[in-house]
Amino acid sequence: MDVIFMGTPDYADVILKKLIADSDINVKAVYTQPDKPVGRKKILTPPPVKTTALEHNITVYQPEKLREESVVNELVQIACDYIIVAAYGQILPRAILDHAPCINLHASILPQYRGASPIQQTLLNGDKETGVTAILMEEGLDTGDIIKIEKITVPDAMMLEELFESLTEVAADLTLDIIKNFEVYKLIPQDDTHATHCKKITKADGLIAFDDAQTLFNKYRAFTPWPGIYLKTKLKLKKIELQEKESQNTPGEILAIDKESIVVGCAKGSIRIFRVQPESKKEMDVLAYINGKRLSVADHMS
Template identity: 65%
Template structure:
């Protein structure tokens, strides 16, 4: 079968790799986002999907706007049986949706967490399970009919990178399953009344206060390594654990000083802090930090 693939981040790159490895699938074109400047030196860097495609001599297209007339016309000249979309980053216009069945792999149990950050939202909400949904695309954002959902458990201490890897593995296998058995699945409409949405993550989302320990810990799980979690003064909390979820304290009070951590009170609950990173400095263990600040038991860690 001939397949056009659309995707941009590592999640998409791993799906594409599996499709390339399948002997009965021929990737006839790859669409991905334009190269972007990365790092302090703003070095133009291609998406990982582009790198993989070029390594396998697959034609790559990087339109700024997929809806542009010339871009649509160019895609319609590519004969294909399916279009597979995984975290591409642009909405497909009607002309492309009509060109071939467009199958999207979304990292949530739709209609829950439509939008840009479903994996992080799963951890922010401390969900016990999540999954990957294969759906037929339409012009709305993650609103298409569902073909199949594969579910996974989410342990209470799972971090975003681990969950990302687990869902990527599920998405890879689900993609192959749906392509090979497409005619066996009956599309099921989503219940819009049950839908929830999640936004694109920004650096500002990582700021925390010592209000709710459980909320801080879930942000830590969701936002490590990026954007990380940090206090208003810019101090990054690099490694923490949830100590208690319920006890009522004076926020920021140092409750314990242990061998490799300190316990800091929140208005509700408390957290253990192991390592931190002050602004413009290297990461350090918590004892080096509190000694430098001359902080002791019952002082305020702010």
Template identity: 65%
Template structure:
């Protein structure tokens, strides 16, 4: 079985590794995003998918635009049975979709959370269930026929990195299952009336207010470590815990101070804060912060 693989981040790298390790599967080409400058020194850094491919002597292609005519012609010369796509970051043109069945591994239960940030959106909405959808791609954004869905439970304290790792494991197993049994699974059209969309996360999405404890805590789960959650003062909330959602309080009021944390009121609910990071300073425990600011019970954290 010959496969063209398209993907860029860690999620894609794990799936590519699973395919490489599977008997009777040959990755004949890898398409990934161009190298990008990383860090303060802007060192040009390849995607991890590229590094893995080169380590396994697989041809790598990094077009700026997959839709360019020359790029499409080059790809169509590569014989393959399937094209597997996982968080590639570019839309596939019709000519490529017609070259071979294109299977996308999307980290949500489609048609829910089409788009760029399904794992974060699961946590933002406080969902108790999510999964990975193997989908036969079409010209739309995550709109193709569903081949198979594998669901998992989500607990109410799970963080994005943990959920990412678990969904990656699911996607790896599902990829091999679908490739080996492609003709056995019926392809089911998505119900567009049930669809929802999630956009790419930006740094600005991390700003929070002490309005609703559940909403703030879910943002903390979804946006830690990046972009993090922070107040309008740019004080980052590095370690927080959810307490309850029923009480009514003055937003940001310190309700209690104990030996290693404080309890802060939201307009609805309360949160425990253990560690923070002021702008342009190192992370610190919350007691060091409030002592430095001379804050105590009944003062407002801002």
């Protein structure tokens, strides 16, 4: 069975590796985003998918714009049974959608959380359940008919990286299932009246205030390790826990100090802070921070 694979980040890379490892599947080509500068030194770095493809002698294409006529013409010359798309980052034009069934693995229970950040949105909203949806793609953004959904539960304190890993494994297994049993599944149109959307995450999203402890903690879960969460003072909260959700407090007031952490009040609820990072300084124990600032119980962190 011949497939073209389209994807870019680690999520896509795990799925690609699963396809490569299956003896019934031949990955004929990989499409991914162009190499990008990474880190302070702006070192040009290939996407994980490209690295894996080259290790297995698979031809890699990295068009800036998939919709360009020359790119489309080149792709449709590659005979395949399916095109598998996972966090690729570009919309597929009609000519490619018509070339072979295009199957997208989206990390949400569609039509909920169409768009760029479904895993983060799951955590921001404190959802108890999420999943991966396999859809037959059309020209809209995550709007195609549903082939199959695999659901998982989300524990209350689950962090982004852990949820990401769980959904990646689900997506990899689901991909093989769909490819090998495609004709068995009945396509189900999405109900657009229940559709929600999520945007691309930016550094600015990490700004927090001591308003609601549950909301603050959910941002911590969703935005660790990037962009992280930070106060207006640029102080980053590197390790925290939800203390409780119901008390009423003066926002930012230090309520208690123990041997390894402090409890800080929110307008509703409170959080426990273990580690912080001041602007332009190294991460440190929160006790070292408040001692340096001469802060104690009843003083304010914000």
